[in-house]
Amino acid sequence: MLLIQCPYCGPRPELEFAYAGQAHVARPADPSATTPDQWTEFLYLRNNTRGIHAERWRHVRGCARFFNALRDTTTDHFLATYRAGEPMPVLPMGQKP
Amino acid sequence: MSGRRIEQGGRVERSRAIRFTFDGKGYSGFAGDTLASALLANGVQVFGRSFKYHRPRGVFAAGSEEPNALVTVMRDEARCTPNLRATQVELYDGLVARSQNRWPSLDFDVQAVNDLMSPLLPAAFYYKTFMWPRAAWHKVYEPIIRRAAGLGEPPTLPDPDRYSQRFAHCDVLVVGAGPAGIAAALTASASGARVMLCDEQPEFGGSLLDEPTASIDGATAADWIRNSIATLRSRANVTLLTRTTAFGYFPHNLIGLNERITEHLAAPPTDRPRERLWQVRAARVVIAAGSIERPLVFPGNDRPGVMLASAARTYLHRYGVAVGQNIVLVTGSDAAYSAALDLHAAGVRVALIADVRADAAGAPLDIARQAGIDVVTGATVLGTRGRLGVREVTIGVLGRGAVNDTRRVKCDALLVSGGYTPSVHLFSQSRGKLEFNEARQAFLPSISAEPESSAGSCRGIDGYAQVLNDGARVGAESALATGHSVATQEYRVQVHEFSMHGLPGVLPQANHLQPSRAFVDFQNDVTTKDLALAMREGFESVEHIKRYTTTGMATDQGKTSNMNALAFVASELGRTIPKVGLTTFRMPYTPVTFGIFAGYDRGDLFDPVRTTPMHDWAVQQGAVFEDVGQWKRARYFPRPGEDMHAAVDRECQAVRAGVGLFDASTLGKIEVVGPDAATFLSRLYVNGFATLAVGRSRYGILLRDDGFIYDDGVIARIAEDRFHVTTTTGGAARVFGMMEDYLQTEWPDLQCWLTSTTEQWAVIAVQGPRARDVLAPLVSDVDLAAAAMPHLGVTQGRICGVPMRLFRMSFTGELGYEVNVPADYGLAVWEAIHASGQSHGITPYGTETMHVLRAEKGYIIVGQETDGTVTPDDAGLGWAIAKSKPDFVGKRSLARETMHAPDRKQLVGLLTADPRVVLEEGAQIIATPGQHAPMKMIGHVTSAYHSAVLGRSIALALVRGGRARIGETLYVPMPGGEIAVQVTATVFYDVEGARLHG
């Protein structure tokens, strides 16, 4: 069971959270203006990262808020968690998703 | 007879005799014995039969690594625990134990014929032999295999005991309370850090319990353990757990502990749980798991009486048991000499020490020879004899690359040692990287993946002083890492000990080309022949060889076998051990009962049961319930003599002709509030809400962004900035989650707040032509007249003096209301309506009737008519979409070409040619009769019922290009023949919808 740092509540066990998919996939401001390919990419195409993955979690059994996280999928270590709307933090070693 | 209790010594309480039985025969042991030590003291040598070949097996080890001596301990029919290691079963008065995997008896087992047929049962024989014919598997092969192979049998009754679960946090968790673990806990806790120390054994001390002559800082080992534990116990920041196995290392330093609380007691107190699961989140973990002696691999190495040298020493020093009267030691390490020397000192004859190392020399050999023990070097074992226990061993002496001297030596116990394998199981589970150490011939912890440190012999440290000092240092460092500083400690130790270094692998045989049948994995009966065969068949990856031969895959996780298997594979492939690589260690370290994972979540507590405020009333009325998610919903209210069909017909007729009463409280409810509430709902739902007037409601459809129906419900505008949204019963939580997702992450600028109010409102549906008459006398501040309160009108007022939100709406097609009152008033208001309705013949109805009534009107149920691939247009709901809106969730996807293809599956009605035939929901539909499989399926039935008001069956279906087929005849192929159906529109009753506006 992972220990997850909610940016609002602090560290809490994984069973309080729900995974919510890849982060920074913004819904197009005007979907009707998108091409079929753009819309398909937004709807269906996601990274399958070996390494650092930017992803969303929801502290659903806590403050109920969505937030973003950088997690290394090879170790399950969280490198950062941050609030929705905040820019992706710069990691100390310069690693990027 | 081979083993016996010696006159004195050991840690057992000789004043407390304990009676127990094994396979029905009575024995006596002492308090402090394990089942294994007590049986050995009674001269028992055969403990069980092996998994595959049914070979007699004795006890091989003294701890949790035991591969052979698996027993079933029976308290009663419900408390019957199979596959326990006799080495870990603590003796209690009246203990009843049974051997396993033998029939009819241990001494004579008919399936030992398997052993003679072993050439027919090679590696992977399951895969090869039982493949064909397929039909024979369940009837013939599986029952035979299950009886012949396999271990103990499970209990036949439900487990009556309680198992508890506990979460814990600490600064430093120390796993293993041998010398390294105790030293680590002492220094770490002296710093003030919160420390937990656990050990799988009933008493702390680990290998130090086998060292009666050692002294630490001037105290005997036993006194040092006692004083150290007393010190730890006196510290408020320390938690001590015996009989507690750290069975799993989970991410982010979560360790699973299994504490066995009452297993060892003759009369377990009823007020205590039997076992407990601890989930410990530790800032730092110290793994002090020690090491496990390695067997030697030679022909006949599985015969009862063949035993690890360290185990013989443990039986001697902890239990006062000599495992034989005339022993031979075969060793590849110095450390094992201690076992022979100690047994010799206790009066046991040591017939021979056969050292497999040609260059063996130095202190241990000198001491043994001075004691008059015959020692040969460069030795190997060519075989053993003895039907139910070793009676003779054939030793060969190697010279110039060949066996050039053999001698047969009589013995009743054969002690073996290939050196020690550090216990890296937990470290490996933590995903730490192991590195092969050439000098130690062992894998040792290298790079950590979690905040943990190994201490003592599990990281290859040799010698008690070094191990104690390593523990103290690691304890201090771990405490410091949690912000607690303390000085480390140097221990002064006096002990007779020799190096634990050894050599893994298979002893050389006379004819190397003919691989011998020597056991590598005792529990799964895997031999060198099996491994050689796997390699001949082309398996080279150690992970593949493991799965093909099942070596290391038994319940002992290969504790004694993995390194030998690896060394054998490496030498056969001509590669180094690190090149071949190690298989992954998996949890659990030792088997864990399911009970601790279930914990209290059993029976009624397995899953929460949700009931509505009117639930008890429905129970009293004799309602039949159905499960809808976690909810209990009344399905129908049968009167005496009625079956479901009769009850549902009566309930349906009552609603159509008079008035019915329905509990709709399980519907999801979300209060959407704020200046942007209308904007928010307009962006989410396909409908428009900006123009919805206060006091009005609208049927809403929610799509996902892929354009498919996700949920539906009624959305009412209570005030300019306040909406009352209902969802399906099953969709309540996921719709609320989806709303929060869009609101928080896509449109955080909207001023809008969401509150789940599902359980705050009791919802009472009053449906039927007499609904208004029933409610009128009960309500106040409300005008029920059609002009003031038309279909889809919403108002607030009071009913029976209770505040109410009243919806004029209908899922039946009749004049209908839904009365929403605060949940606490639900039952009282329901009873008042029921009483008021008596003069109108009011009839309570359940979900089955609700389903029929809505199907007669062609109203969909999300999840029944839809399956995640249905658009509003497919469902015939295209009219609900507000075309003028620039966007809503799913709109872009609805613009895709394929979403308008004419051959999409569309919702239609079906009428069977025979009105008495009710179709089966889920049945497939074909266009032309007489097809052979594979048929061309063009749709399926989504709903089918008998309609009382129509006097015939009706059905809804999704059919390709369905609306263009109205009037056509299609076919539903069933086992009893094809059923002809006519395609119709979806509304079967009151097509104009006049009744709704009554």
Ligand SMILES: [Zn+2]
């Ligand atoms: Zn939170």
